[in-house]
Amino acid sequence: MSELTQLTLKAALDGLASKAFSSEEITREHIAAIEKARSLNAYVLETPEKALEMARASDGRRAKGHAGRLEGAPLGIKDLFCTEGVRSTACSNIIGNFVPTYESSVTANLWRDGAVMLGKLNMDEFAMGSSNETSAFGPVVNPWKSGASNADLTPGGSSGGSASAVAGDLCLAATASDTGGSIRQPAAFTGTVGVKPTYGRASRFGMVAFASSLDQAGPIAKTVEDAAILLRSMCSFDPKDSTSLDVDTPDWTQSLGKGVKGLRIGVPKEYVVDGMPAEIQALWDQGVQWLKAAGAEIVEISLPHTKYALPAYYIIAPAEASSNLARYDGMRFGHRAETASSLTDLYETSRAEGFGKEVQRRLTIGAYVLSAGFYDAYYVRALKVRRRIAMDFDAVCDRVDAILTPSTPSAAFAIGDRQIDPLQMYLNDIFTVTANLAGLPGISVPAGLDKGGLPLGLQVIGKALDEATVFQVADVLEQSAGFTARPEKWW
Numbered sequence: 001m002s003e004l005t006q007l008t009l010k011a012a013l014d015g016l017a018s019k020a021f022s023s024e025e026i027t028r029e030h031i032a033a034i035e036k037a038r039s040l041n042a043y044v045l046e047t048p049e050k051a052l053e054m055a056r057a058s059d060g061r062r063a064k065g066h067a068g069r070l071e072g073a074p075l076g077i078k079d080l081f082c083t084e085g086v087r088s089t090a091c092s093n094i095i096g097n098f099v100p101t102y103e104s105s106v107t108a109n110l111w112r113d114g115a116v117m118l119g120k121l122n123m124d125e126f127a128m129g130s131s132n133e134t135s136a137f138g139p140v141v142n143p144w145k146s147g148a149s150n151a152d153l154t155p156g157g158s159s160g161g162s163a164s165a166v167a168g169d170l171c172l173a174a175t176a177s178d179t180g181g182s183i184r185q186p187a188a189f190t191g192t193v194g195v196k197p198t199y200g201r202a203s204r205f206g207m208v209a210f211a212s213s214l215d216q217a218g219p220i221a222k223t224v225e226d227a228a229i230l231l232r233s234m235c236s237f238d239p240k241d242s243t244s245l246d247v248d249t250p251d252w253t254q255s256l257g258k259g260v261k262g263l264r265i266g267v268p269k270e271y272v273v274d275g276m277p278a279e280i281q282a283l284w285d286q287g288v289q290w291l292k293a294a295g296a297e298i299v300e301i302s303l304p305h306t307k308y309a310l311p312a313y314y315i316i317a318p319a320e321a322s323s324n325l326a327r328y329d330g331m332r333f334g335h336r337a338e339t340a341s342s343l344t345d346l347y348e349t350s351r352a353e354g355f356g357k358e359v360q361r362r363l364t365i366g367a368y369v370l371s372a373g374f375y376d377a378y379y380v381r382a383l384k385v386r387r388r389i390a391m392d393f394d395a396v397c398d399r400v401d402a403i404l405t406p407s408t409p410s411a412a413f414a415i416g417d418r419q420i421d422p423l424q425m426y427l428n429d430i431f432t433v434t435a436n437l438a439g440l441p442g443i444s445v446p447a448g449l450d451k452g453g454l455p456l457g458l459q460v461i462g463k464a465l466d467e468a469t470v471f472q473v474a475d476v477l478e479q480s481a482g483f484t485a486r487p488e489k490w491w
Contacts, residue, residue, distance in 0.1 A: 004029040005169040009073060009226035012172050016062070016072045023062070023072030027055040027116055030074045034118065034170050039491045042165040044079055044137045045087055045120040054116040061114065068114030070233055076171035078162050079120040080127060081107050081217075082206040086117075090208040091135040092125045094354030096334040104206025105238045106175060106217045113233045118171050122161030125356045126325065127179055127210045130428040132160025132186075133415060134358040142190060142412050143168040143487040146452035151414040153454070156186030156428070162220045163190040167487060173221040173230045177207060179214045180313050181432025184444035187220050188407035188457030191446040191485060193227045193474070194220045198465050199439035200245035202231075203238035211320035212243075214313075214436045224445060224474045228252035231467070247465060255471040261295030265473065266400035270306040271431060273409065280406050280456065283448045287404055287458045290480035291473070299400050303392040306434060308385045313433045314426060315369050315382035321359075322366025328354065361422065390438040397463050402473045405431050407444040407457035431459060441467045443474045447481040455485065 004026045007015065015021055031048045051074060058072040082088045082100035089095045103111070111117075124134040131154035132140040140160040142153040144167070155164040159176035163186035166174050176183045178196035187194025195218045202217040209215060219230035232251060238244040267288060272281070292298050330336040330350025337353055340346035355363065369378035396403075409430055418425045435442040441464070444457040458477055462470035 005033045007172065008222045009172045009229055010223070012073055013070070013229070017067065023055040023058040023116060024052060026072070027051050027074045027118070030118055030171060037168055037170055037491050040141045040143060040164050040168055041138055042122055042140055042161045042168065042170055043076070043119045044089070044091060044122045044161070047086060047117055047119045050086070051116050051118050058114050058116060068112065069229070070110060071114030072116060073114070073172050074116045074118050075110065076118050076121045076162060076165045076174035077107060078159055078175050078177060079123055080177050080208050081175055082208070083107055083117065083120070086120065088120065088208070089136070090126050091123050091137055092354065092356070092359070093136045094328045094335050094351065098333055100206070102206060105203035105236065105240065106207070106234050109233050109236055110175070115233070121165055121174060124158035124160065125359050126208065126321070127158035127177055127182055127215070128321070128358050128362055129157040130181070130185060130425050131415070131418065132157040134356050136356065139415050140164045141415070143491065144190065144412060144454055145487070145490060146454055148452040149414070153412040154189065154415050156189035156412065158182040159186045159220060163187055163192055163194070166190070166192045166220050166222060168491070173219055173226055175217060175234065176220045177215055177217050178436065179210050179317060180436050181429040183218045183220060184432050184442055184457070184459060185408050185428055187444040188446070188455065189412040191455030191483065191487070192220050192222060193224050193443065193445055194218065195227045195231055195443045196435060196441060197231060197235060197467055198245070198441045200243050201235045203236060203241040203244050205238055205240040209324040211317040212324060213320060214317060216436070224471060224478045225253060225256055227443070228256065228471050250468060252467055252471045255468040256475045258472050259294060260291055260473055260476045263401045263469070263473065264297045264299050264399065265291050266299050266301040266396055266403040268301050268303045268306065268403060268405065270303050271405045273430060276409055279450050280409060283456050283458065284404070284406050287447060287477060290477060291404065294476050294480065301396045301400060301403070303396070303434070305385060305388040305392050309389055309434045309437060310426060310430060312382040312385040312389070313429065313437060314365070315378050316386060318362040318366035319370050319379050320366070322363045322370060325359070325363060330354070386437045389434055393438050393440060402469050403461040404473070405459045405461065407431060407459040411450040411452065411454035411456055435461050440464055441470050443470050445474045445477045445481070446483040447477060448483070449485060
């Protein structure tokens with residue numbers, strides 16, 4: 001394994017700036033690492049020629065004194081982001097070999113700042129999943145192994161390819177997206193840092209839609225500082241996205257090192273759930289002690305509607321998905337059934353062949369809750385619950401500056417372990433989904449290991465547009481935890 005691939009994004013940018021190595025050199029090292037790690041299935045499309053072309057162009061700009069914020073840094077791009085001239089499928093057969101003629105706003109920002117694209121990363125189909133097992137390209141394998149078993153583990157989902165690639169040193173950092181926890185849960189499962197910003201911070205233009213009122217782009221990176229660097233480039237106001245917020249994008253690295261003395265950190269009593277492993281509770285307690293020792297005031301708070309979050313989410317998200325995914329009909333692009341007896345049969349057969357089982361399940365649920373006679377009973381009621389959940393956070397915002405919770409109810413589990421029971425799989429989002437429903441920023445920071453030697457994460461949820469405090473608290477957790485564990489290379 002190359003030392004260059006093991007660098008953090010910040011260290012790599014410093015090395016590039018000091019001319020210790022070139023973008024082409026570090027890009028070549030990552031390309032070689034990706035080729036050796038295909039058993040992880042993190043990338044669904046490698047773009048080595050494009051990466052080297054971008055790296056050489058970056059070295060040329062730097063030689064002329066024109067270096068962007070991410071100049072020369074090799075990154076992985078989740079297959080949810082449309083990339084001009086490069087196949088973008090959201091890991092679904094229904095989209096086929098779609099090659100966009102336009103660039104997503106998030107990736108356009110990265111190329112503007114000088115980043116290099118190594119390829120497109122695997123994900124759950126249309127971002128629907130918590131284990132990256134619903135991808136049309138097959139499951140992603142977590143670089144980590146449990147000391148208790150040699151079984152292949154899931155890296156979490158839907159951004160499993162992003163998390164696995166960062167943890168396996170197959171890119172310096174990666175783009176990801178979060179609809180109900182799809183950045184923070186994979187980050188927790190792989191010992192990486194994942195950030196979901198405030199809804200509207202990052203443009204959704206050019207992102208393949210799942211649930212439009214919940215989807216938000218963010219980074220998965222090796223450190224809190226790296227996440228702050230990448231998030232700054234990803235975020236921007238975009239008139240092409242009606243939900244984009246016209247606000248300044250701060251330099252969140254300025255929040256690091258400030259400490260938490262005088263900050264009030266909320267601990268919600270509703271996040272103590274039945275059957276939660278003792279080691280998750282112990283890590284949460286440890287996080288509380290770390291922040292208290294650093295000078296923060298710990299405040300017990302109540303978010304009483306938390307217990308309704310998962311049911312509300314699994315009504316709202318499928319409903320929006322059924323609307324968004326109605327466009328995939330086999331007529332204009334993507335998969336089309338070869339045999340059909342009528343136009344209706346063509347639609348139905350194309351969708352049945354193109355969508356995977358989990359997507360079909362959620363589209364069925366979504367169509368049901370939006371149907372006449374059930375719209376008010378399910379969808380409208382779920383929207384009311386969503387508002388109550390947001391009001392819970394509003395009610396405590398004057399009392400606390402941020403909230404500390406576990407990131408996940410368990411460490412990474414074996415591939416295939418929870419496919420039998422979809423409800424068991426959905427419970428993976430239990431700690432993360434509230435931030436999406438309320439539109440709030442959240443971060444997962446690796447903070448310890450379970451008894452099998454697998455990483456566990458702590459989550460910080462902040463106030464709307466207050467990512468600065470989220471990074472401030474996360475930085476203290478990162479420093480206190482001193483998490484340096486790495487997966488032993490077996491691939």
